[in-house]
Amino acid sequence: MKKVGNQSYILNKPVNIAATASIVGPKEKEGPLHQFFDQCLEDEFWGESSWEKAESKLVKEAVSMAISKSGIASSNIDFCFAGDLLNQCIASSFGLRETNIPFIGLFGACSTFVESMIIASALIDGDFATNTICTASSHFCSAEKQFRFPLELGNQRPPSSQWTVTGSGAAILTKDGTGPFITSFTPGKIVDMGIKDANNMGAAMAGAAEDTLIRHLTDTGREPNYYDVILTGDLGYIGKDILIDLVSSKGYNIKDIYNDCGVLMFDKEKQDTHSGGSGCGCIATVFSGFVYQMLQEKKYKKVLMIATGALMNSTSTQQGESIPGIAHAISIEVL
Amino acid sequence: MKAIQSKEEYQSYVDAKTPNSPILKNCFNAFWVGGLICAIGQIIFGLCKSRGIDETNSYTIVSMTLVFASAFLTGLNVFNKVGKFAGAGSLIPITGFANSIVSPAMEYKSEGYVMGVGAKMFTVAGPVLVYGISTSIVVGLIYILLNTQSLVLI
Amino acid sequence: MDWMMILKAFVVGGAICVIGQILIDKTKLTPARILVAYVTIGAILGGLGLYKYLIDFAGCGATVPLTGFGSLLAKGTISEVQTTGFIGAFTGGIKAAAGGISAAIFFGYIASLVSKPKIKKQ
Numbered sequence: 001m002k003k004v005g006n007q008s009y010i011l012n013k014p015v016n017i018a019a020t021a022s023i024v025g026p027k028e029k030e031g032p033l034h035q036f037f038d039q040c041l042e043d044e045f046w047g048e049s050s051w052e053k054a055e056s057k058l059v060k061e062a063v064s065m066a067i068s069k070s071g072i073a074s075s076n077i078d079f080c081f082a083g084d085l086l087n088q089c090i091a092s093s094f095g096l097r098e099t100n101i102p103f104i105g106l107f108g109a110c111s112t113f114v115e116s117m118i119i120a121s122a123l124i125d126g127d128f129a130t131n132t133i134c135t136a137s138s139h140f141c142s143a144e145k146q147f148r149f150p151l152e153l154g155n156q157r158p159p160s161s162q163w164t165v166t167g168s169g170a171a172i173l174t175k176d177g178t179g180p181f182i183t184s185f186t187p188g189k190i191v192d193m194g195i196k197d198a199n200n201m202g203a204a205m206a207g208a209a210e211d212t213l214i215r216h217l218t219d220t221g222r223e224p225n226y227y228d229v230i231l232t233g234d235l236g237y238i239g240k241d242i243l244i245d246l247v248s249s250k251g252y253n254i255k256d257i258y259n260d261c262g263v264l265m266f267d268k269e270k271q272d273t274h275s276g277g278s279g280c281g282c283i284a285t286v287f288s289g290f291v292y293q294m295l296q297e298k299k300y301k302k303v304l305m306i307a308t309g310a311l312m313n314s315t316s317t318q319q320g321e322s323i324p325g326i327a328h329a330i331s332i333e334v335l
Numbered sequence: 336m337k338a339i340q341s342k343e344e345y346q347s348y349v350d351a352k353t354p355n356s357p358i359l360k361n362c363f364n365a366f367w368v369g370g371l372i373c374a375i376g377q378i379i380f381g382l383c384k385s386r387g388i389d390e391t392n393s394y395t396i397v398s399m400t401l402v403f404a405s406a407f408l409t410g411l412n413v414f415n416k417v418g419k420f421a422g423a424g425s426l427i428p429i430t431g432f433a434n435s436i437v438s439p440a441m442e443y444k445s446e447g448y449v450m451g452v453g454a455k456m457f458t459v460a461g462p463v464l465v466y467g468i469s470t471s472i473v474v475g476l477i478y479i480l481l482n483t484q485s486l487v488l489i
Numbered sequence: 490m491d492w493m494m495i496l497k498a499f500v501v502g503g504a505i506c507v508i509g510q511i512l513i514d515k516t517k518l519t520p521a522r523i524l525v526a527y528v529t530i531g532a533i534l535g536g537l538g539l540y541k542y543l544i545d546f547a548g549c550g551a552t553v554p555l556t557g558f559g560s561l562l563a564k565g566t567i568s569e570v571q572t573t574g575f576i577g578a579f580t581g582g583i584k585a586a587a588g589g590i591s592a593a594i595f596f597g598y599i600a601s602l603v604s605k606p607k608i609k610k611q
Contacts, residue, residue, distance in 0.1 A: 027608070044608050050445035141608060145442055151606040152409050152438035153459075154418015154425050155520050156361070156513065159354040194342030195349060197517060203349040238353055245348075249338040356514040365510035366503035369554070373502025376549030377495045394552050394561075395588035401553060402589055406596035410604035423509030426520055427527060428502065428553045433593045435524065440601035452601045459521045460593065463555070467528035468582050471562035474536030475570045475578030 001125045005219025008186040014335060015121040016177030017295075018072070018131075020288035021065035023058050025140065025166025028277075028285070031266045036289035037167075038065060044141050044166055052086060052094075055139035058168035058281075059084070059095030062288075063135050066170035070131075077101045077172075078129040081116035083108060084137045084280050085164075086146060091137050101133065109309030110205075110234055111188075112136040113169060113284040114328040120173045121182045121330075130175045137168035138279030147198070147314050160200040162236045162278035165265055169284030171292070180295040184220060185330040188212035190311065192324040198317045202239020202262075202275055205308040208325030209235060210246040212306055216329045217252065224254045227331070230304045231291065233283025234262030236275035239308075261286040283307045291332075301334045361422050368417070368424030376401060376428075398429050405430035409437040435459035494548050501543065501550030524555055531559020536567070561586050 001009050022037045029040035039061075048054040059082065067074050080099060082092035083106035096103055108115035116134035123129040141151060143164040149155055173182070191211050195204035209232050217224065224230060235243055240260040247254050261283045262276035287305060294300040308327040317323075339345045376397045383393035405425075408414040414434050418425045425431055436456050443455035457464070509527065512518055518526070531554075534540040540560035543551040551557050565585020569577030583590070 052445070141606070149520075150438035150442035151608060152412065152415050152434070152441055153520070154409075154414045154416075154421075154431065154434050154438075156356070156419055156422045159356055193345050195346065199517075200349065200353060203353065207345070238349075242349065242352055245352075246339070358511070358514045361514055362507045362510045365506045369506025369509075370499035370503025370550075373547075373550040373553045374495050374499040376502075376553040377498035378490070380549050381490050381494070391585075394549075397549055397553065398558075398589035399592040402592040403596055406593070406600050410600035412604070412607040423513055423523070424503075424506045426513075426523065427506045427509040427555055429555065429558060429589055431520070432524060432555060432558065432589075433596065435520065436593045436597040437600045438606070440597045441604055441606045444601050444605075452598065456594065456597055456601075459524065462521055463524045463528050464590070466525045467532055467559050467562050467586075470529050470532035470559065471536070471566040471582035472578050474532060474563045475566035475581060477536070478567050478570055479575060479578060 001122060006215060007189070008184060008216055008219035009122070010184040010220070011121060011125045011182065013125060014181030014183045014333070015124045016174045017180050017182065017292065017332070018172040018174045018177050019066050019070035020169065020171045020292045021062045021069060022169045022285040022288035023062045023065070023167060024285050027140070027271065028165060028167055028265060030271060033264060033286065033290050036293055037285060038289070044139070051139050051141040051145065052090065055084065055086065055091040055137055055142050056095035058139065059092055059135060059137045062137070062168040062170040063096060063099065063133060066133060066172050070172040072131050072172065072174070074099065074101060077131045077133055079104060079120065079123065079132040080135070081106055081120055081132065082135045083112035083116065085109065085143050091139070091142070092135070108326060108328065109311055110278060110280050110282065111307040111309035111326050111328050112280045113287065114305055114307035114330050117171065117173065117182065117330055118185045118187055118328055121185065124173060124175050132173045133170060134173060135168060135170035136280035136284040138164050138166070138281035140164045140166045143279060157274055158199045159274050160197070160202070160238055162201055162234065162262060162275045163266060163273040164279035165277045165282040165285065167281035167285040169281065169288030171288055180292070180332050180334050183331050183333045185328070186212055186216040186219065188327040188329070190324045190326055192322055194322045196320065196322050198312065198323065200238065201278060201310045201323070202236040203242055204310050204323035205325035205327065206235055206239045206242040206246060208327040209239070209243050209306055209308045210250070212327040212329050213247060214250055214252070216304070224252050224257060227257060227302045227304045228300045230254055230258045230306065231286070232260045232306045232308055232327070233286060234276065234278040235260045235308055236262040236278060237268065238275050264290065295332065295334055298334055303332045305330050305332065364420055365422045365424035368421035369428060372401065372425065372428045372430055401429050402433040405433035406437045409434050409441070432460060432463060497547045498550035501547035502553055505554040505556060527555040528559040531556030532563040535560025535563030558586060558589060
């Protein structure tokens with residue numbers, strides 16, 4: 001692995017993505033990407049007594065599905081990197097407590113999935129690991145309960161609010177294989193644009209996405225059109241528009257090749273999801289379901305995934321703090 | 336567009352980019368749903384009066400009936416749909432107060448009946464009671480100060 | 490049935506809700522803050538003796554919105570102060586509003602026993 005520019009890294013030997021798995025909830029099932037997911041749930045409790053338990057089950061099932069798809073024995077997996085939005089990441093740790101795989105819990109808000117892939121590929125590239133699993137999850141109900149209001153409260157969601165995706169995505173990263181491959185990555189810096197409105201996460205995170213994207217392009221000397229598609233997750237409609245503007249003010253045009261996982265996940269008009277999807281599970285399931293299949297079918301050959309996270313909690317919001325954003329980029333190619 | 340230099344500039348740019356709530360439609364819905372709830376209250380009030388119940392008790396019966404209706408609809412998972420449509424129209428009447436007690440009670444049942452249902456019930460209603468009751472006590476104290484001559488202080 | 494009173498309740502109650510809706514859409518106040526503001530304003534207006542004119546005019550159009558709840562607290566305090574003196578400042582408010590508060594707590598508890606929250610389909 002060699003460092004290029006300020007904060008980007010090119011892997012010596014591209015890391016293979018051996019298998020992915022994605023499980024989503026009932027609302028995601030009604031969305032435009034439903035045929036790409038491995039499993040769609042009929043109800044958000046999934047037979048459990050609480051949403052937190054249901055989210056843990058999402059993690060558990062997605063991970064075991066990815067492991068069985070890859071054909072690798074779980075005893076041969078060196079690390080499991082996982083994270084979610086619940087306090088102290090209990091969805092991941094409770095979901096994976098019976099796996100017997102060395103577990104590293106991560107928190108990067110909605111950027112967790114790419115964060116985990118960055119760490120995993122660095123370890124594999126450095127010969128510290130052979131097989132790893134990366135996973136992230138979120139659940140609409142448990143997230144609403146923790147960050148916003150009770151589900152039965154009769155309130156109105158503002159047009160800038162985003163809809164937390166119920167779902168979990170998992171990917172198995174290995175040293176050897178036939179691809180698609182992770183070839184380079186750019187871990188992001190924390191960028192605070194001074195936005196305080198917790199109902200406008202896209203605007204709060206767009207600055208971080210811009211910083212990481214421009215950093216990645218300058219460090220690697222690439223133009224945006226090096227990629228077939230640049231995907232952020234999850235700026236939503238408003239954040240997506242803002243990112244296009246911010247990047248164009250720096251002299252790059254990404255309009256034609258750029259999209260956002262939160263935008264792709266739901267049908268805004270029919271599903272009334274306002275600014276689109278969000279949550280750790282959004283980019284995790286869109287990647288594990290949709291993007292991975294596109295890469296396998298060689299419809300996409302070079303993809304830049306930029307996962308964005310809003311690094312706040314409900315206490316910081318109540319104390320009137322602004323929302324710092326983070327964005328991590330990873331490029332995935334079919335070689 | 337030109338590069339954004341400061342946080343203030345970014346904030347005003349974001350404000351311009353963020354769509355506004357459909358305020359006219361929302362106000363129209365709030366008006367007729369809120370008005371309807373009050374009109375139903377008035378009808379109940381009329382029925383109580385016609386049965387010879389005094390005014391104070393009639394108003395209490397109106398409150399309790401509306402609170403029950405709101406709790407019932409919340410329990411049937413219907414009130415949030417009403418609230419999404421009507422906004423302040425169902426929030427501002429006492430139905431909204433009742434919904435703000437019932438909804439966290441249902442939500443936090445998974446944390447048990449004491450610290451879940453019992454404690455979380457007041458996440459929204461608690462502040463309402465704190466400020467309402469405190470204000471009324473201050474009102475009472477001021478009233479005493481202004482009328483000390485005419486009152487027998489215990 | 491007093492149809493004129495019902496109409497007045499409809500219009501006044503609706504108008505009070507519209508003010509709340511404007512606050513929701515134009516400011517970033519959460520529902521809790523709006524309810525607190527309403528109950529406090531109602532208690533102040535009730536304490537000043539102004540809210541009763543609105544109640545005389547619109548009946549439930551004034552008592553059903555949360556400002557009415559606030560004014561009831563204040564009204565109860567004052568009348569209790571008049572009859573029992575100092576202690577009334579602390580007992581009057583809740584006494585007057587007890588019906589609504591107790592009903593909300595009790596029905597809320599019952600609803601939590603029998604019902605489970607469900608996701609908004611829309």
